[in-house]
Amino acid sequence: MITFSEAELRVKIIKAMAHPVRLMVIEFLRGGERPFSAIFSLFQLDKSTISKHLLVLKEAGIVSSRKTGTETIYKLEVPCVADFFNCATVVIENNVKKQMKCLCR
Amino acid sequence: MITFSEAELRVKIIKAMAHPVRLMVIEFLRGGERPFSAIFSLFQLDKSTISKHLLVLKEAGIVSSRKTGTETIYKLEVPCVADFFNCATVVIENNVKKQMKCLCR
DNA sequence: TGCATTGTTGGCGTTTATGCCAACTAACCA
DNA sequence: TGGTTAGTTGGCATAAACGCCAACAATGCA
Numbered sequence: 493m494i495t496f497s498e499a500e501l502r503v504k505i506i507k508a509m510a511h512p513v514r515l516m517v518i519e520f521l522r523g524g525e526r527p528f529s530a531i532f533s534l535f536q537l538d539k540s541t542i543s544k545h546l547l548v549l550k551e552a553g554i555v556s557s558r559k560t561g562t563e564t565i566y567k568l569e570v571p572c573v574a575d576f577f578n579c580a581t582v583v584i585e586n587n588v589k590k591q592m593k594c595l596c597r
Numbered sequence: 598m599i600t601f602s603e604a605e606l607r608v609k610i611i612k613a614m615a616h617p618v619r620l621m622v623i624e625f626l627r628g629g630e631r632p633f634s635a636i637f638s639l640f641q642l643d644k645s646t647i648s649k650h651l652l653v654l655k656e657a658g659i660v661s662s663r664k665t666g667t668e669t670i671y672k673l674e675v676p677c678v679a680d681f682f683n684c685a686t687v688v689i690e691n692n693v694k695k696q697m698k699c700l701c702r
Numbered sequence: 703t704g705c706a707t708t709g710t711t712g713g714c715g716t717t718t719a720t721g722c723c724a725a726c727t728a729a730c731c732a
Numbered sequence: 733t734g735g736t737t738a739g740t741t742g743g744c745a746t747a748a749a750c751g752c753c754a755a756c757a758a759t760g761c762a
Contacts (some may be wrong), residue, residue, distance in 0.1 A: 493639075494624050499617035500679035501689045502682055506620070510611040511750085512604035519599050528709065534598075541751050543710055548749095553695075554687040562708055562759050572684035577607055584606045584656040590658075616720085633739065648740055653719095662731050667729050667738055 508552030509573065513537070513545050521555060521568035528564045613657030618642070619650050626660060626673035633669045643694065 494502075509515055517531055532542045541594075546566060549555040554573060557566050568574075599607075614620055622636055638648050651671060659678060662671050673679075675692040682689075 494621060496617055502620055502685060502694065503615055503617050503687050504692065505688055506611060506615040507749095510608055512601055512608050515604045515611070516599060516601065516606055517618045519604075532709095538752055539709070540711080540753080544750085545702045547710085549685045553692050559709095559758090560600075564709065568664065570684065570688050573681075573688070575684065576678075576681045579675065579680065580607060580610050583610055583675050583678070587606065587609065612719095637739095643722055643738065645723080645741080649720085652740085664728090664739095669739065 505552050508548050508554055514549055518574050522574050525567040529535050610657050613653050619654055623679050627679050630670050630672040648672055
């Protein structure tokens with residue numbers, strides 16, 4: 493078993509991933525580092541909103557950022573977090589099936 | 598890239614894991630199925646609180662439950678979700694180091 | 703230097719999550 | 733049948749997460 497405080501350390505990473513925007517950013521960054529502007533243009537959201545999402549990922553240690561002149565470049569530090577979903581695929585498929593059933597009834 | 602709705606499906610699983618209690622339950626259930634009472638006794642929380650945490654895990658498809666007489670037995674359906682942290686370990690260690698630095702300054 | 707561009711930070715209102723108590727259902731036993 | 737045990741559900745108060753606007757720093761260019 494793990495302790496509660498160990499669990500809290502893990503939860504920080506999990507929580508950082510627990511938002512559609514942040515998950516998409518992670519996927520996007522699997523292709524390599526990208527500037528803020530490129531990430532921003534994936535969504536119809538305020539720049540401050542995106543900036544804060546990126547801060548959450550950064551504070552969790554999932555991404556890093558560096559400035560080059562006027563741009564901020566973001567980089568995925570732990571690509572393996574994205575591999576998580578190789579496992580989760582089964583769950584997702586089951587969930588979708590359950591959903592379909594509900595809709596068909 | 599993944600779409601926003603694909604991301605939402607994934608987020609449901611991630612969110613279900615994004616709480617210390619639920620993460621500990623997942624770890625606990627890696628050892629095999631366990632009755633509600635055993636899970637409940639791991640924490641100093643109201644039984645209704647634990648019951649609701651288990652519901653979240655169930656609705657995400659991570660655990661299942663069955664009743665045997667008066668007991669409810671919970672089972673981890675997707676053990677691999679717990680393996681996620683083999684990857685996350687690096688991040689966690691870095692985060693702890695960062696924390697230590699902050700405390701030492 | 704004056705000004706535009708790129709992001710970040712502060713603040714606020716709204717939504718969602720958490721945890722307790724109380725009430726309820728279901729199975730078991732006297 | 734009445735009472736006990738095991739869990740679930742409803743409701744409420746508090747806390748955290750989201751997203752927008754506005755204001756701010758920092759770089760680059762005229």
